[in-house]
Amino acid sequence: MIPTPPNDLELEQIELDLFVQALRRRHGHDFSQYAPASLTRRVRQLVHDHRCVSISALTARLLHEADFVTQVVQGLSVPVSEMFRDPAVFRALREQVLPMLASYPQINIWQAGCAHGQEAYSLAILLEEAGLYERSHIFATDFNPEALQRAREGIYPARDAQLWSRNYLEAGGSQSLANYYSARYDYLKLHERLARNITFTSHNLVSDEVFCEAHLVLCRNVLIYFSNPLQNRTLTLFRDSLVRGGYLCLGLRETLEFAPVAADFSVLDAGRRLYRRYARGVAEGAA
Amino acid sequence: MTRPEAIAIGCSTGGFNALRVLLGGLAPDLPQTVLVCSHTGGSVALLCELLARHCALPVIEALERWPARGGTVQVAPGGYHLLLESDRRFALSVDRQVCFSRPSIDVMFGSVAEVYLAGAIGVILTGASRDGADGLAQIRARGGIAVVQTPVSADAAAMPQAALDTAGADHCLPLDLIAPLLNRLCLP
Numbered sequence: 001m002i003p004t005p006p007n008d009l010e011l012e013q014i015e016l017d018l019f020v021q022a023l024r025r026r027h028g029h030d031f032s033q034y035a036p037a038s039l040t041r042r043v044r045q046l047v048h049d050h051r052c053v054s055i056s057a058l059t060a061r062l063l064h065e066a067d068f069v070t071q072v073v074q075g076l077s078v079p080v081s082e083m084f085r086d087p088a089v090f091r092a093l094r095e096q097v098l099p100m101l102a103s104y105p106q107i108n109i110w111q112a113g114c115a116h117g118q119e120a121y122s123l124a125i126l127l128e129e130a131g132l133y134e135r136s137h138i139f140a141t142d143f144n145p146e147a148l149q150r151a152r153e154g155i156y157p158a159r160d161a162q163l164w165s166r167n168y169l170e171a172g173g174s175q176s177l178a179n180y181y182s183a184r185y186d187y188l189k190l191h192e193r194l195a196r197n198i199t200f201t202s203h204n205l206v207s208d209e210v211f212c213e214a215h216l217v218l219c220r221n222v223l224i225y226f227s228n229p230l231q232n233r234t235l236t237l238f239r240d241s242l243v244r245g246g247y248l249c250l251g252l253r254e255t256l257e258f259a260p261v262a263a264d265f266s267v268l269d270a271g272r273r274l275y276r277r278y279a280r281g282v283a284e285g286a287a
Numbered sequence: 288m289t290r291p292e293a294i295a296i297g298c299s300t301g302g303f304n305a306l307r308v309l310l311g312g313l314a315p316d317l318p319q320t321v322l323v324c325s326h327t328g329g330s331v332a333l334l335c336e337l338l339a340r341h342c343a344l345p346v347i348e349a350l351e352r353w354p355a356r357g358g359t360v361q362v363a364p365g366g367y368h369l370l371l372e373s374d375r376r377f378a379l380s381v382d383r384q385v386c387f388s389r390p391s392i393d394v395m396f397g398s399v400a401e402v403y404l405a406g407a408i409g410v411i412l413t414g415a416s417r418d419g420a421d422g423l424a425q426i427r428a429r430g431g432i433a434v435v436q437t438p439v440s441a442d443a444a445a446m447p448q449a450a451l452d453t454a455g456a457d458h459c460l461p462l463d464l465i466a467p468l469l470n471r472l473c474l475p
Protein backbone atom coordinates (compact mmCIF):
# COMPACT_ATOMS: atom_id res chain seq x y z
CA MET A 1 0.00 0.00 0.00
CA ILE A 2 1.32 3.42 -0.89
CA PRO A 3 1.30 5.64 2.20
CA THR A 4 -0.15 9.13 2.11
CA PRO A 5 2.62 11.64 1.54
CA PRO A 6 3.82 13.68 4.48
CA ASN A 7 2.75 17.31 4.75
CA ASP A 8 5.78 18.92 3.15
CA LEU A 9 5.50 16.79 0.01
CA GLU A 10 1.77 17.31 -0.20
CA LEU A 11 2.23 21.05 0.10
CA GLU A 12 4.95 21.02 -2.53
CA GLN A 13 2.63 19.10 -4.83
CA ILE A 14 0.02 21.84 -4.53
CA GLU A 15 2.62 24.51 -5.20
CA LEU A 16 3.87 22.60 -8.21
CA ASP A 17 0.36 22.28 -9.64
CA LEU A 18 -0.14 26.02 -9.26
CA PHE A 19 3.21 26.75 -10.86
CA VAL A 20 2.37 24.57 -13.85
CA GLN A 21 -1.01 26.26 -14.13
CA ALA A 22 0.55 29.72 -14.01
CA LEU A 23 3.05 28.79 -16.69
CA ARG A 24 0.29 27.55 -18.94
CA ARG A 25 -2.28 30.28 -18.36
CA ARG A 26 0.12 33.20 -18.32
CA HIS A 27 2.68 32.05 -20.88
CA GLY A 28 1.10 29.23 -22.88
CA HIS A 29 3.70 26.64 -21.93
CA ASP A 30 2.01 23.41 -20.91
CA PHE A 31 4.05 21.12 -18.67
CA SER A 32 1.04 19.41 -17.13
CA GLN A 33 1.76 16.15 -18.90
CA TYR A 34 5.44 15.91 -18.12
CA ALA A 35 6.47 12.99 -15.91
CA PRO A 36 6.32 14.41 -12.38
CA ALA A 37 9.55 13.07 -10.86
CA SER A 38 11.89 14.87 -13.28
CA LEU A 39 9.73 17.96 -13.51
CA THR A 40 9.78 18.29 -9.72
CA ARG A 41 13.57 18.02 -9.69
CA ARG A 42 13.90 20.74 -12.28
CA VAL A 43 11.49 23.08 -10.57
CA ARG A 44 13.35 22.58 -7.29
CA GLN A 45 16.56 23.41 -9.12
CA LEU A 46 14.96 26.62 -10.39
CA VAL A 47 13.88 27.52 -6.85
CA HIS A 48 17.44 26.97 -5.75
CA ASP A 49 19.14 28.78 -8.66
CA HIS A 50 16.91 31.83 -8.34
CA ARG A 51 17.19 31.86 -4.56
CA CYS A 52 13.45 31.66 -4.08
CA VAL A 53 12.10 30.48 -0.73
CA SER A 54 9.52 28.21 -2.30
CA ILE A 55 7.90 27.17 -5.56
CA SER A 56 5.18 29.70 -4.78
CA ALA A 57 7.78 32.46 -4.78
CA LEU A 58 8.92 31.25 -8.18
CA THR A 59 5.33 31.30 -9.39
CA ALA A 60 4.96 34.88 -8.18
CA ARG A 61 7.98 35.99 -10.20
CA LEU A 62 6.67 34.07 -13.20
CA LEU A 63 3.39 35.97 -13.00
CA HIS A 64 4.75 39.44 -12.32
CA GLU A 65 8.19 39.72 -13.96
CA ALA A 66 8.03 40.24 -17.68
CA ASP A 67 11.07 38.28 -18.84
CA PHE A 68 11.33 35.70 -16.14
CA VAL A 69 9.58 33.04 -18.20
CA THR A 70 12.63 32.78 -20.50
CA GLN A 71 14.76 31.68 -17.58
CA VAL A 72 12.09 29.29 -16.38
CA VAL A 73 11.81 27.64 -19.78
CA GLN A 74 15.59 27.43 -19.90
CA GLY A 75 15.60 25.70 -16.52
CA LEU A 76 12.84 23.28 -17.46
CA SER A 77 14.44 22.36 -20.76
CA VAL A 78 17.90 21.13 -19.62
CA PRO A 79 19.43 20.85 -23.10
CA VAL A 80 22.08 18.26 -22.24
CA SER A 81 23.47 16.37 -25.24
CA GLU A 82 26.59 15.05 -26.99
CA MET A 83 27.75 14.52 -30.54
CA PHE A 84 27.30 10.88 -31.53
CA ARG A 85 25.91 10.04 -28.09
CA ASP A 86 25.47 6.24 -28.00
CA PRO A 87 27.83 5.61 -30.92
CA ALA A 88 26.27 2.22 -31.69
CA VAL A 89 23.07 4.00 -32.63
CA PHE A 90 24.82 6.33 -35.05
CA ARG A 91 26.67 3.36 -36.49
CA ALA A 92 23.33 1.64 -37.08
CA LEU A 93 21.98 4.80 -38.72
CA ARG A 94 25.06 4.91 -40.93
CA GLU A 95 24.99 1.23 -41.83
CA GLN A 96 21.32 0.27 -41.81
CA VAL A 97 19.24 3.39 -42.33
CA LEU A 98 21.17 5.73 -44.64
CA PRO A 99 21.58 3.10 -47.38
CA MET A 100 17.78 2.75 -47.40
CA LEU A 101 17.22 6.51 -47.40
CA ALA A 102 19.57 6.78 -50.37
CA SER A 103 16.76 5.66 -52.67
CA TYR A 104 14.74 8.84 -52.04
CA PRO A 105 15.49 11.76 -54.36
CA GLN A 106 15.13 14.18 -51.45
CA ILE A 107 15.71 13.10 -47.84
CA ASN A 108 13.92 14.92 -45.02
CA ILE A 109 14.96 14.31 -41.44
CA TRP A 110 13.17 15.67 -38.39
CA GLN A 111 15.32 15.78 -35.33
CA ALA A 112 13.05 16.69 -32.43
CA GLY A 113 14.46 17.94 -29.13
CA CYS A 114 17.74 19.09 -30.66
CA ALA A 115 19.18 20.79 -27.55
CA HIS A 116 22.36 22.63 -28.65
CA GLY A 117 22.38 20.91 -32.02
CA GLN A 118 24.86 18.15 -31.28
CA GLU A 119 22.76 15.39 -32.81
CA ALA A 120 21.73 17.45 -35.83
CA TYR A 121 25.37 18.11 -36.68
CA SER A 122 26.19 14.44 -36.06
CA LEU A 123 23.53 13.51 -38.62
CA ALA A 124 24.91 16.08 -41.05
CA ILE A 125 28.32 14.44 -40.78
CA LEU A 126 26.85 10.98 -41.38
CA LEU A 127 25.01 12.23 -44.45
CA GLU A 128 28.08 14.07 -45.73
CA GLU A 129 30.21 10.95 -45.40
CA ALA A 130 27.54 8.87 -47.15
CA GLY A 131 27.48 11.35 -50.04
CA LEU A 132 23.82 12.14 -49.35
CA TYR A 133 23.98 15.52 -47.72
CA GLU A 134 23.43 17.58 -50.88
CA ARG A 135 19.93 16.17 -51.24
CA SER A 136 19.09 16.03 -47.56
CA HIS A 137 17.44 18.48 -45.23
CA ILE A 138 17.51 18.27 -41.45
CA PHE A 139 14.76 20.05 -39.53
CA ALA A 140 16.11 20.32 -36.02
CA THR A 141 13.52 21.52 -33.52
CA ASP A 142 13.28 22.38 -29.86
CA PHE A 143 10.97 24.54 -27.77
CA ASN A 144 13.84 26.31 -26.04
CA PRO A 145 14.75 29.46 -28.03
CA GLU A 146 18.07 29.91 -26.28
CA ALA A 147 19.10 26.33 -27.07
CA LEU A 148 18.16 26.89 -30.72
CA GLN A 149 20.32 29.99 -30.85
CA ARG A 150 23.26 28.05 -29.43
CA ALA A 151 22.60 25.28 -31.93
CA ARG A 152 22.77 27.73 -34.83
CA GLU A 153 26.11 29.01 -33.58
CA GLY A 154 27.64 25.52 -33.36
CA ILE A 155 30.19 26.56 -30.75
CA TYR A 156 31.01 24.17 -27.91
CA PRO A 157 33.48 23.94 -25.06
CA ALA A 158 36.76 22.41 -26.25
CA ARG A 159 36.72 19.96 -23.37
CA ASP A 160 33.90 18.05 -25.10
CA ALA A 161 36.08 17.32 -28.13
CA GLN A 162 37.79 14.26 -26.69
CA LEU A 163 34.60 12.35 -25.88
CA TRP A 164 32.93 13.42 -29.11
CA SER A 165 35.91 12.34 -31.20
CA ARG A 166 35.86 8.95 -29.54
CA ASN A 167 32.10 8.69 -30.12
CA TYR A 168 32.54 9.65 -33.76
CA LEU A 169 35.11 6.90 -34.34
CA GLU A 170 33.03 4.31 -32.49
CA ALA A 171 30.12 5.31 -34.69
CA GLY A 172 32.15 4.22 -37.69
CA GLY A 173 33.60 7.61 -38.65
CA SER A 174 36.36 7.22 -41.22
CA GLN A 175 38.14 10.53 -40.67
CA SER A 176 38.82 12.60 -37.60
CA LEU A 177 36.11 14.70 -36.04
CA ALA A 178 38.66 17.52 -35.99
CA ASN A 179 38.18 17.79 -39.76
CA TYR A 180 34.77 19.25 -39.04
CA TYR A 181 35.66 22.01 -36.59
CA SER A 182 38.21 24.67 -35.86
CA ALA A 183 39.56 24.98 -32.36
CA ARG A 184 39.69 28.47 -30.83
CA TYR A 185 41.05 28.87 -27.33
CA ASP A 186 38.62 27.03 -25.08
CA TYR A 187 36.05 26.53 -27.79
CA LEU A 188 35.51 24.55 -30.90
CA LYS A 189 33.42 25.84 -33.75
CA LEU A 190 31.86 23.42 -36.20
CA HIS A 191 32.40 24.40 -39.82
CA GLU A 192 29.53 26.49 -41.08
CA ARG A 193 29.30 24.28 -44.15
CA LEU A 194 27.82 21.57 -41.95
CA ALA A 195 24.83 23.74 -41.19
CA ARG A 196 24.01 24.44 -44.83
CA ASN A 197 21.14 21.93 -44.93
CA ILE A 198 19.96 22.23 -41.36
CA THR A 199 17.05 24.40 -40.30
CA PHE A 200 16.96 25.03 -36.58
CA THR A 201 13.45 26.05 -35.70
CA SER A 202 11.05 26.26 -32.82
CA HIS A 203 8.53 23.46 -32.37
CA ASN A 204 6.80 22.38 -29.19
CA LEU A 205 5.96 18.69 -29.10
CA VAL A 206 3.19 19.36 -26.60
CA SER A 207 1.21 21.91 -28.56
CA ASP A 208 2.42 22.06 -32.17
CA GLU A 209 1.34 19.86 -35.04
CA VAL A 210 3.09 17.82 -37.70
CA PHE A 211 5.25 20.18 -39.71
CA CYS A 212 7.16 18.24 -42.33
CA GLU A 213 7.04 15.02 -44.25
CA ALA A 214 9.98 13.05 -42.93
CA HIS A 215 11.85 9.95 -43.99
CA LEU A 216 13.57 9.71 -40.64
CA VAL A 217 12.52 11.09 -37.26
CA LEU A 218 15.14 11.13 -34.55
CA CYS A 219 13.90 12.01 -31.08
CA ARG A 220 16.10 10.76 -28.33
CA ASN A 221 15.86 11.32 -24.61
CA VAL A 222 12.92 13.66 -24.84
CA LEU A 223 10.06 11.22 -24.36
CA ILE A 224 11.60 9.99 -21.10
CA TYR A 225 10.38 13.27 -19.62
CA PHE A 226 6.79 12.78 -20.82
CA SER A 227 3.93 10.97 -19.08
CA ASN A 228 2.37 8.03 -20.94
CA PRO A 229 -0.42 10.03 -22.67
CA LEU A 230 2.00 12.73 -23.86
CA GLN A 231 4.47 10.09 -25.00
CA ASN A 232 1.69 8.51 -27.06
CA ARG A 233 0.58 11.85 -28.48
CA THR A 234 4.12 12.68 -29.53
CA LEU A 235 4.66 9.29 -31.14
CA THR A 236 1.41 9.83 -33.04
CA LEU A 237 2.85 13.10 -34.33
CA PHE A 238 5.96 11.24 -35.49
CA ARG A 239 3.89 8.54 -37.15
CA ASP A 240 1.88 11.14 -39.03
CA SER A 241 5.03 12.97 -40.13
CA LEU A 242 6.73 9.86 -41.43
CA VAL A 243 6.26 8.57 -44.93
CA ARG A 244 5.18 4.95 -45.01
CA GLY A 245 8.22 2.82 -44.34
CA GLY A 246 9.94 5.86 -42.79
CA TYR A 247 12.34 5.43 -39.88
CA LEU A 248 12.05 6.38 -36.23
CA CYS A 249 14.98 6.47 -33.82
CA LEU A 250 14.38 6.87 -30.08
CA GLY A 251 16.60 7.07 -26.99
CA LEU A 252 18.38 3.88 -25.95
CA ARG A 253 16.42 3.39 -22.75
CA GLU A 254 13.00 4.47 -23.91
CA THR A 255 10.15 1.97 -23.63
CA LEU A 256 7.14 1.82 -25.96
CA GLU A 257 5.05 -0.73 -24.08
CA PHE A 258 2.70 1.90 -22.71
CA ALA A 259 2.07 3.69 -26.00
CA PRO A 260 -0.79 2.21 -28.06
CA VAL A 261 0.47 3.96 -31.21
CA ALA A 262 3.60 1.79 -31.07
CA ALA A 263 1.47 -0.79 -32.90
CA ASP A 264 1.87 1.35 -36.02
CA PHE A 265 5.63 0.79 -36.05
CA SER A 266 7.66 -2.31 -36.79
CA VAL A 267 10.91 -3.00 -35.03
CA LEU A 268 14.03 -2.66 -37.13
CA ASP A 269 16.62 -2.92 -34.36
CA ALA A 270 15.15 -3.18 -30.88
CA GLY A 271 18.47 -2.76 -29.06
CA ARG A 272 19.17 0.54 -30.80
CA ARG A 273 15.56 1.68 -30.71
CA LEU A 274 15.12 1.83 -34.46
CA TYR A 275 11.61 1.45 -35.83
CA ARG A 276 9.76 1.90 -39.10
CA ARG A 277 6.34 3.18 -39.79
CA TYR A 278 4.31 0.27 -41.15
CA ALA A 279 3.64 0.53 -44.85
CA ARG A 280 0.07 -0.73 -44.41
CA GLY A 281 -1.73 -1.80 -47.56
CA VAL A 282 -0.45 0.50 -50.26
CA ALA A 283 3.18 -0.02 -51.12
CA GLU A 284 4.44 3.53 -51.08
CA GLY A 285 7.79 5.16 -50.69
CA ALA A 286 11.05 3.28 -50.95
CA ALA A 287 10.00 0.48 -48.62
CA MET B 288 7.61 0.22 13.20
CA THR B 289 7.19 0.44 9.42
CA ARG B 290 8.21 -2.71 7.60
CA PRO B 291 10.86 -1.92 4.98
CA GLU B 292 9.59 -1.96 1.41
CA ALA B 293 12.66 -1.05 -0.57
CA ILE B 294 16.41 -1.42 -0.24
CA ALA B 295 18.47 1.11 -2.19
CA ILE B 296 22.15 0.34 -2.60
CA GLY B 297 24.83 2.73 -3.82
CA CYS B 298 28.43 1.94 -4.67
CA SER B 299 31.28 3.11 -6.82
CA THR B 300 34.96 2.12 -6.96
CA GLY B 301 35.25 -1.53 -5.89
CA GLY B 302 31.51 -1.85 -6.17
CA PHE B 303 31.33 -5.00 -8.20
CA ASN B 304 32.91 -7.20 -5.53
CA ALA B 305 30.92 -5.52 -2.80
CA LEU B 306 27.67 -6.08 -4.70
CA ARG B 307 28.59 -9.69 -5.34
CA VAL B 308 28.99 -10.30 -1.60
CA LEU B 309 25.95 -8.29 -0.55
CA LEU B 310 23.49 -9.52 -3.16
CA GLY B 311 24.86 -13.05 -2.75
CA GLY B 312 23.83 -12.98 0.88
CA LEU B 313 20.24 -11.82 0.40
CA ALA B 314 17.54 -14.36 1.24
CA PRO B 315 15.90 -15.92 -1.83
CA ASP B 316 12.43 -15.08 -0.54
CA LEU B 317 13.13 -11.43 0.21
CA PRO B 318 9.92 -9.64 -0.84
CA GLN B 319 11.36 -6.10 -1.00
CA THR B 320 12.26 -4.07 -4.05
CA VAL B 321 16.05 -3.89 -4.30
CA LEU B 322 17.54 -0.98 -6.26
CA VAL B 323 21.18 -0.58 -7.18
CA CYS B 324 23.03 2.49 -8.38
CA SER B 325 26.61 1.71 -9.25
CA HIS B 326 29.28 3.83 -10.93
CA THR B 327 31.30 0.78 -11.84
CA GLY B 328 31.08 1.73 -15.52
CA GLY B 329 30.79 -0.64 -18.46
CA SER B 330 27.67 -2.42 -19.58
CA VAL B 331 24.85 -2.64 -17.06
CA ALA B 332 23.42 -5.65 -18.92
CA LEU B 333 26.69 -7.48 -18.30
CA LEU B 334 26.79 -6.32 -14.69
CA CYS B 335 23.30 -7.75 -14.16
CA GLU B 336 24.26 -11.02 -15.76
CA LEU B 337 27.39 -11.39 -13.64
CA LEU B 338 25.63 -10.43 -10.42
CA ALA B 339 22.72 -12.76 -11.14
CA ARG B 340 25.14 -15.68 -10.92
CA HIS B 341 25.75 -14.84 -7.28
CA CYS B 342 22.29 -13.77 -6.24
CA ALA B 343 19.20 -15.85 -5.53
CA LEU B 344 16.97 -12.98 -6.68
CA PRO B 345 16.61 -11.98 -10.33
CA VAL B 346 18.91 -9.09 -11.27
CA ILE B 347 17.69 -6.86 -14.11
CA GLU B 348 18.11 -3.34 -15.44
CA ALA B 349 15.40 -0.93 -14.28
CA LEU B 350 13.05 -0.13 -17.16
CA GLU B 351 11.43 3.27 -17.47
CA ARG B 352 7.63 3.41 -16.98
CA TRP B 353 7.50 -0.11 -15.54
CA PRO B 354 6.61 -0.55 -11.87
CA ALA B 355 9.43 -1.34 -9.47
CA ARG B 356 9.20 -5.04 -8.68
CA GLY B 357 9.40 -6.73 -5.33
CA GLY B 358 11.76 -9.67 -4.86
CA THR B 359 13.93 -8.38 -7.69
CA VAL B 360 17.18 -6.48 -7.90
CA GLN B 361 16.87 -3.59 -10.37
CA VAL B 362 19.96 -1.72 -11.50
CA ALA B 363 20.04 1.88 -12.76
CA PRO B 364 20.99 1.99 -16.47
CA GLY B 365 24.31 3.62 -17.38
CA GLY B 366 24.12 7.26 -18.39
CA TYR B 367 20.70 7.96 -16.84
CA HIS B 368 19.50 9.09 -13.44
CA LEU B 369 17.00 6.63 -12.01
CA LEU B 370 13.93 8.10 -10.32
CA LEU B 371 10.61 6.76 -9.10
CA GLU B 372 7.23 8.32 -9.67
CA SER B 373 4.86 8.43 -6.71
CA ASP B 374 3.06 5.35 -8.06
CA ARG B 375 6.41 3.56 -7.89
CA ARG B 376 7.09 3.36 -11.56
CA PHE B 377 10.60 3.97 -12.81
CA ALA B 378 11.50 7.19 -14.59
CA LEU B 379 14.80 8.10 -16.22
CA SER B 380 16.49 11.41 -16.82
CA VAL B 381 19.61 12.58 -18.63
CA ASP B 382 19.76 15.80 -16.65
CA ARG B 383 23.18 17.01 -15.64
CA GLN B 384 25.49 14.81 -13.61
CA VAL B 385 25.31 15.03 -9.83
CA CYS B 386 28.58 14.45 -7.94
CA PHE B 387 30.18 13.90 -11.37
CA SER B 388 27.90 10.93 -11.87
CA ARG B 389 24.92 9.84 -13.89
CA PRO B 390 23.35 7.71 -12.57
CA SER B 391 23.83 9.47 -9.27
CA ILE B 392 23.20 7.73 -5.98
CA ASP B 393 22.00 11.01 -4.45
CA VAL B 394 19.31 11.32 -7.11
CA MET B 395 18.09 7.74 -6.73
CA PHE B 396 18.18 7.82 -2.93
CA GLY B 397 16.37 11.17 -2.85
CA SER B 398 13.59 9.73 -4.96
CA VAL B 399 13.45 6.52 -2.89
CA ALA B 400 13.22 8.61 0.28
CA GLU B 401 10.18 10.50 -1.00
CA VAL B 402 8.39 7.50 -2.38
CA TYR B 403 9.03 4.89 0.30
CA LEU B 404 9.39 7.24 3.30
CA ALA B 405 10.02 5.21 6.44
CA GLY B 406 9.84 2.04 4.34
CA ALA B 407 13.20 2.78 2.73
CA ILE B 408 16.57 1.33 3.59
CA GLY B 409 19.63 3.04 2.11
CA VAL B 410 22.94 1.20 1.90
CA ILE B 411 26.22 2.89 1.04
CA LEU B 412 29.12 0.64 0.07
CA THR B 413 32.66 1.23 -1.13
CA GLY B 414 33.38 4.21 -3.38
CA ALA B 415 35.77 7.04 -4.09
CA SER B 416 33.32 9.94 -4.36
CA ARG B 417 30.88 11.57 -1.97
CA ASP B 418 27.84 10.62 -3.99
CA GLY B 419 25.09 9.12 -1.86
CA ALA B 420 25.84 11.05 1.32
CA ASP B 421 23.06 13.60 0.80
CA GLY B 422 20.66 10.98 -0.48
CA LEU B 423 21.26 8.84 2.57
CA ALA B 424 20.56 11.84 4.78
CA GLN B 425 17.24 12.29 2.99
CA ILE B 426 16.32 8.65 3.56
CA ARG B 427 17.08 9.06 7.25
CA ALA B 428 15.20 12.33 7.50
CA ARG B 429 12.06 10.61 6.23
CA GLY B 430 12.33 7.86 8.80
CA GLY B 431 14.13 5.28 6.68
CA ILE B 432 17.10 3.20 7.82
CA ALA B 433 20.69 4.06 6.90
CA VAL B 434 23.27 1.29 6.56
CA VAL B 435 26.91 2.10 5.79
CA GLN B 436 29.80 -0.25 5.16
CA THR B 437 32.62 0.44 7.63
CA PRO B 438 35.15 2.57 5.74
CA VAL B 439 38.04 0.33 6.88
CA SER B 440 36.39 -2.70 5.29
CA ALA B 441 35.78 -0.87 1.99
CA ASP B 442 38.05 -0.94 -1.07
CA ALA B 443 37.58 2.79 -1.25
CA ALA B 444 36.73 4.47 2.04
CA ALA B 445 35.72 7.93 0.83
CA MET B 446 32.10 7.23 0.01
CA PRO B 447 31.11 5.40 3.20
CA GLN B 448 33.08 7.99 5.18
CA ALA B 449 31.26 10.88 3.51
CA ALA B 450 27.96 9.13 4.18
CA LEU B 451 28.81 8.71 7.86
CA ASP B 452 29.93 12.33 8.16
CA THR B 453 26.85 13.73 6.43
CA ALA B 454 24.03 11.36 7.26
CA GLY B 455 25.28 9.22 10.09
CA ALA B 456 24.03 5.65 10.10
CA ASP B 457 21.69 3.37 11.95
CA HIS B 458 24.02 0.49 11.21
CA CYS B 459 27.69 0.63 10.29
CA LEU B 460 29.02 -2.84 9.48
CA PRO B 461 31.69 -4.70 7.58
CA LEU B 462 30.54 -5.87 4.17
CA ASP B 463 29.86 -9.52 5.02
CA LEU B 464 27.47 -8.59 7.83
CA ILE B 465 25.27 -6.30 5.75
CA ALA B 466 23.22 -8.96 3.92
CA PRO B 467 22.41 -10.83 7.15
CA LEU B 468 21.27 -7.52 8.69
CA LEU B 469 19.07 -6.72 5.69
CA ASN B 470 17.52 -10.20 5.84
CA ARG B 471 16.75 -9.67 9.53
CA LEU B 472 15.23 -6.24 8.93
CA CYS B 473 13.23 -7.33 5.92
CA LEU B 474 11.94 -10.83 6.37
CA PRO B 475 8.62 -11.15 8.20
Ligand SMILES: C[S@@+](CC[C@H](N)C(=O)[O-])C[C@H]1O[C@@H](n2cnc3c(N)ncnc32)[C@H](O)[C@@H]1O
Nearest residue numbers: 077079081113115142143144204205206220221
Ligand atom coordinates in the same frame (compact mmCIF):
# COMPACT_ATOMS: atom_id res chain seq x y z
C1 LIG C 1 17.89 15.81 -22.77
S1 LIG C 1 17.75 16.79 -24.19
C2 LIG C 1 18.06 15.55 -25.43
C3 LIG C 1 19.02 16.03 -26.47
C4 LIG C 1 19.37 15.03 -27.54
N1 LIG C 1 18.21 14.58 -28.27
C5 LIG C 1 20.12 13.85 -26.97
O1 LIG C 1 19.52 12.80 -26.74
O2 LIG C 1 21.33 13.98 -26.74
C6 LIG C 1 16.02 17.07 -24.29
C7 LIG C 1 15.66 18.23 -25.21
O3 LIG C 1 14.25 18.15 -25.46
C8 LIG C 1 13.71 19.44 -25.46
N2 LIG C 1 12.28 19.39 -25.16
C9 LIG C 1 11.69 19.09 -23.99
N3 LIG C 1 10.35 19.22 -24.09
C10 LIG C 1 10.10 19.60 -25.36
C11 LIG C 1 8.91 19.90 -26.07
N4 LIG C 1 7.72 19.84 -25.48
N5 LIG C 1 9.01 20.26 -27.36
C12 LIG C 1 10.21 20.34 -27.97
N6 LIG C 1 11.38 20.07 -27.35
C13 LIG C 1 11.32 19.71 -26.06
C14 LIG C 1 14.52 20.16 -24.39
O4 LIG C 1 14.47 21.57 -24.58
C15 LIG C 1 15.92 19.58 -24.58
O5 LIG C 1 16.69 20.36 -25.44
